[in-house]
Amino acid sequence: MFLKSIKLKREQIADYNAYPFSIPFIRHMDELDVDAPITFFVGENGAGKSTLLEAIADQIGFNPAGGSTQNFQAFDVHESQSSLGEYVKLSWWPKVTNGFFLRAETFYQFASHLDETDTNGYKAYGGKSLHHQSHGESFFSLFQHRFNGNAIYLLDEPEAALSPTRQLAFLTLLHDLLKEENVQFIIATHSPILLGYPGAVIYQFDEHGIEQVQYEQTEHYQITSYFLQHREKMLQELFHEDEE
Structure with missing residues (x-):
């Protein structure tokens, strides 16, 4: 793997x-090992997953708004500055700058920027503008055509535009890349499907900091599993309806 660890410059x-710095995980984190082929960040909204992912992207040289190191430095949105980037130190073996940072919430702006700058017939994106594809198709075109070997990929909620079937297809794509290429993925996600990738390291973010957990220990798995097995009971509890 390329990226070995992330250290906070306290x-x-x-x-x-x-x-x-008021985000709970920052109060508890000193150094985080991320030397697995796939590392997942999970936790509630506001727990700091995206903040840490942006900081990593910033230190690699990716645009924190999304993109790579090569063609998207001019791409700018409100979220294009990492508030944590200068306070983290990355340890490498060896360092790479090839790769991509996907931010689901700024993907529309990224696609618009690509329309203004691409001169290669969108070869890395399925051969046509991302705006001329559905939301899910555009995400999958990026994964399928832009991702290759000797690279690190940071993905913030890649499931945002993917149906459950496409999420399964994305797992297959990840598996093929990891089997045939030298790649590393760090993914912030809420998807219990993606989290199920075998052998992945999962870090859970909460008010107590960051803890490595097993798949079945994640709230995402537990809630989804319980809902599928006890849908009527759970809905009654949510709606405060008594069983007759």
């Missing part, structure tokens, strides 16, 4: 009450 943090 000596540079002056105020833990200021954002982003």
Whole structure:
């Protein structure tokens, strides 16, 4: 693997009450090992998964708004600056800058920027504008045509535009890349389907910090599994309806 670990530069943090240092995981994290082929970040919204992923992207040289190191430095949105980037240190073996950072929430702006700058017939994106494909198709075109070997890929909620069937297809794509190419993935996700990839390392973010957990220990698996097995009971509890 390429990226070995992420270390927080605590000596540079002056105020833990200021954002982003007020995020709970930052108070507890010193160094995080990410040397697995696939590492997942899971947790509730606001737990800091995306913040840490953006910081990694920033230190690699990817645009924190999404994209790579090569053609998208001019791509700019409100979220294009990492608030945590300068406070983390990455350890490599060896360092790579080839890869891609996907942010689901800024993917539309990325696609618009691509329309303005691409001069290669969208060869890395399925041969046509991402705006001329459905949301799910555009995501999958990126995964299928843009991802290759000797690279690191940071994905923030890649399931956002994918149906369950496409999520399964994405797992197959990940498996094929990992089997045939030298690649590394760090993925922030809410998908119990993606989290099921065999052998992946899963880090759970919560108010107590970051903890490595097994698939079946994730809230995503437990809630989804319980709902599928006890749908009527769970809905009655949610709606405060008594069984007759």
